[in-house]
Amino acid sequence: MPESFLPKPFAHPYEIAPEYAKSAVYFCSEFAIDQAFKIYSGGLGFLAGSHMRAAAALGQNLCGIGILWTYGYYHQARGENRELSVQFNKNEYSFLQDTGIRFTIPIHGHAVWVKAMFLDGSTFGTVPMFFLTTDLEENDDLSRAITHRLYDNDELRRIAQYIVLGVGGATLLDQLDVEPDIWHLNEAHGLSAAFHLYQNHRNLEEVKKRLVFTTHTPEEAGNEKHSFQLLKEFSFFGSIPEEEVRSITGIYGEVFNHSLAALRLSHKANGVSKLHGEVSRKMWDHAENICGITHVTNAQNKKYWVDKGIESARIRNDAEQLRGRKRELKIRLFQTVADQTGKLFNPDILTIVWARRFAGYKRPDLISRDIKLFQKLLSNHERPVQMIWAGKPFPFDYGAIGTFNHLIHTTKPYPNATVLVGYELELSRLLKCGSDVWLNNPIVTREASGTSGMTAAMNGSLNLSTYDGWICEFARDGENSFIIPPADPNLAPEERDLQDLLGFYSKMNEEILPLYYDAPDDWSKLVFQSMNDVVPYFDADRLADEYYKKIYD
Structure with a gap:
């Protein structure tokens, strides 16, 4: 029988089915796994949570990587006049296990400490999952706040969050001494993982054969973009020289489009419904050197x-x-x-x-x-x-x-x-x-x-x-x-x-x-x-x- 690709303390709590033996890791910024685990905002998280439960039920050799949001998205309550009140309350979870894994990653010239927490698959009936946090005493206040709020309103902090998810997740895999066959980016939030992969292999084809990308955005304007130089200053591209980053992504202007880069660094991409697949192919038909875009219609568990x-x-x-x-x-x-x-x-x-x-x-x-x-x-x-x-x-x-x-x-x-x-x-x-x-x-x-x-x-x-x-x-x-x-x-x-x-x-x-x-x-x-x-x-x-x-x- 195929074995879990994860080391024993974090291995899958079920037998791996032969048809799903290929090892895969799923990067996502939010997962709706259980009411008690408040690290999601809406549809993307609901979809990801259902995916993790179904993958476990089928015996897939998959694990999930996300972020442990200290304050979640937000707590929704009522104000004095019954109107919406946004509350940021700190969450704590006794069901998460400390992996003992801590490491630093570079963010805007600083070494930021990251800790990995583990969710055993048997807890909520999911695949094994890891959640990263920077809310640690070793970090200064700015670094601690990186993983405070899902979809933070501050652009600079969001960039730092994407680095924690992507580079942090990739570094975690290095620490575990595993390299999955497939790296699945569910939306482009974890894109920085691709540059970590490239640093390790220094070969674009080695990156592309591992990377797949799911887009949930039906309009070009909705895809996240940032200043190329700003991302460079934040170490989003790791230690890869600018000329090399531009060469492998095909992005030579000042504006860096995360989804476009993901389409050029992956070997396959998908929309999340048949219509969305058609819309996505039409939306990107002007772009050169992108991977094929098919569709896998969303579903719920x-x-x-x-x-x-x-x-x-x-x-x-x-x-x-x-x-x-x-x-x-x-x-x-x-x-x-x-x-x-x-x-x-x-x-x-x-x-x-x-x-x-x-x-x-x-x-x-x-x-x-x-x-x-x-x-x-x-x-x-x-x-x-x-x-x-x-x-x-x-x-x-x-x-x-x-x-x-x-x-x-x-x-x-x-x-x-x-x-x-x-x-x-x-x-x-x-x-x-x-x-x-x-x-x-x-x-x-x-x-x-x-x-x-x-x-x-x-x-x-x-x-x-x-x-x-x-x-x-x-x-x-x-x-x-x-x-x-x-x-x-x-x-x-x-x-x-x-x-x-x-x-x-x-x-x-x-x-x-x-x-x-x-x-x-x-x-x-x-x-x-x-x-x-x-x-x-x-x-x-x-x-x-x-x-x-x-x-x-």
């Missing part, structure tokens, strides 16, 4: 996410059991609603949830922009509706925070609409299990994948979405989900948003509400169809298998 009662109803095709269990799960969710907001929701009323990262292109407030239609929806006594929003804006994105607070004030007069705080794994689970309709309305082509609707579907919630991301591979309108009719892509933004808003209300009033209230058996059939269709393709077992067979090989 069903074993972790699915409610056993809902799953039992699906297996038995028992509509009564489905409705009964869904009602129980709604009551559980509504206890949280009442606790946070003082509003008492009814488990017999259709409940819509919009819950994910608050960002402009995701348009969390879209359906409230026509206040008359919004009021009419919430005042429908014949076919009543309940509406819940949740999600974390970036803590320094004041536009997104403004939208969040605007929705709090907009929903205040309505006993059947509200906004929840504390959007982390467990609240996400409650919302997916307790919703009837999962609303997703990003601007089309702006959502690379968007995975929240997958786990909602696994738990008997029907997707109502614009036609973007993973939905394009899953949805059949009126059969397993509801699709907001695509707006003409040539419309001005205001007209496009209006068309999507009207499409939502048309779907709600003409199809969803009549089906839910007047034809419950037909509603249950559609729910069962959605649940049956979402697996196995959108289960993370398929994703983890596909990375090995399509990307790593």
Whole structure:
């Protein structure tokens, strides 16, 4: 049988399956592994956490490397007037083991100490994982703060974070005396690892045969860029001379594009949905000497996410059991609603949830922009509706925070609409299990994948979405989900948003509400169809298998 590539104290706690014997390391800035481990912000972390669990279940010879964020992303609470309050609270974790491994890496002319902590795979059912921290007494205050906050708002500190993830992760592998066959960069945050690899081998082909890259960004402007000279001053490129860095990356100007460099240093890259793969190839078709870009559609770990009662109803095709269990799960969710907001929701009323990262292109407030239609929806006594929003804006994105607070004030007069705080794994689970309709309305082509609707579907919630991301591979309108009719892509933004808003209300009033209230058996059939269709393709077992067979090989 194949053996773990990691030394014994950190070896895989399961037998390595022969088909997954190739050794691989997965670099990512965030992992949503468990509610108690607050080192993630949103979709990227949810995806990475599911990947690590599925890889373990399949017996893959994979390990993860991330950063131990002292303050996590942030703790989301309420201020005096019920608005969003951003709190940075220190986290401590007794389940992490000190590896005893400490080393220094150069950052902006300073030797910064890094300590590696270990998460045994048996703790949360993942692959073995290492988390790096600079929050050590040996470091000065600036160096300690590097690993304080995920996605720090300070550009210089973010560069230092990327060096810790990439160079720090690569140095950890040196300390462990292992060199995996595959180095997987999940986003370009760990790109500096590629330059460490190059320093070791001094051969571009040796780097490329090891490196693979997953991009989650569907717009060129969204890819991170920094001053080349600034990165050089920070030791991002290690000791490699500038001329050599420019030669292997093909970047000769002042602006260094991290994703472009990753595409030139990898032997294969992928987008995270079929549509995103197409968008990415078109986006980079002008760039020379990049690797091929395919796609591996994101997925979520069903074993972790699915409610056993809902799953039992699906297996038995028992509509009564489905409705009964869904009602129980709604009551559980509504206890949280009442606790946070003082509003008492009814488990017999259709409940819509919009819950994910608050960002402009995701348009969390879209359906409230026509206040008359919004009021009419919430005042429908014949076919009543309940509406819940949740999600974390970036803590320094004041536009997104403004939208969040605007929705709090907009929903205040309505006993059947509200906004929840504390959007982390467990609240996400409650919302997916307790919703009837999962609303997703990003601007089309702006959502690379968007995975929240997958786990909602696994738990008997029907997707109502614009036609973007993973939905394009899953949805059949009126059969397993509801699709907001695509707006003409040539419309001005205001007209496009209006068309999507009207499409939502048309779907709600003409199809969803009549089906839910007047034809419950037909509603249950559609729910069962959605649940049956979402697996196995959108289960993370398929994703983890596909990375090995399509990307790593």
